[in-house]
Amino acid sequence: MSNHPPLAGTIRKLLPSETSAFRDHLLRLDKDSRRMRFAHSVSDTFIEDYALRMNDMGSIVYAYAEDTEVRAAAELRKLGDRWGNEAEAAFSVEHAFQDHGLGTELMGRVIRSARNRGIHRLYMSCLAENAKMQAIARKHEADLKFEYGEVIGEILPETPNYFSILAEAVDDRVGYMMAVFDLQKRLVKAAA
Numbered sequence: 001m002s003n004h005p006p007l008a009g010t011i012r013k014l015l016p017s018e019t020s021a022f023r024d025h026l027l028r029l030d031k032d033s034r035r036m037r038f039a040h041s042v043s044d045t046f047i048e049d050y051a052l053r054m055n056d057m058g059s060i061v062y063a064y065a066e067d068t069e070v071r072a073a074a075e076l077r078k079l080g081d082r083w084g085n086e087a088e089a090a091f092s093v094e095h096a097f098q099d100h101g102l103g104t105e106l107m108g109r110v111i112r113s114a115r116n117r118g119i120h121r122l123y124m125s126c127l128a129e130n131a132k133m134q135a136i137a138r139k140h141e142a143d144l145k146f147e148y149g150e151v152i153g154e155i156l157p158e159t160p161n162y163f164s165i166l167a168e169a170v171d172d173r174v175g176y177m178m179a180v181f182d183l184q185k186r187l188v189k190a191a192a
Helices: 016-028 031-038 044-052 102-116 131-139 162-191
Strands: 010-013 060-066 069-078 086-093 121-127 143-147 150-155
Touching (some): 010 102, 016 044, 069 102, 102 162, 121 131
Antiparallel strands (some): 010 060, 060 069, 143 150
């Protein structure tokens, strides 16, 4: 059981205009969390470039936001120019927000989005030492293969149906309203 206080934020899909919130989250990751997320050490410049390309890559990013700050994120990335049969998932959780089930919840949202886009194979890779990510993958019935110091997880999403599509649409509507509230909070903070 976690000794952390309960979380008070929300999980929603980031809008294309929120790349700076995604970037700021990645920049706040401690050295070890960055290495676990990207499978090697990365610089601030790398992260800034990576976040700016979020929209160009066509990524769908779900985030846990608390008090207008993104504290955890999960990314669904296409493996090519358009959505096909395969995609990749990755996620990151700031150290103070780990062990709350955020990774599991975010991964569930990514899998549902993959399912609704007709993805048949969802891949995730992590360092062999990243036991937390492997545990999350196992919770979502991933087939894990150990290869040369890393682990490749493969998830086979179900076929989309009315309920999975409706659930994502409802989440998107609520998420949009939350994004508007977050924007309003940021504007009030900036004016103060």
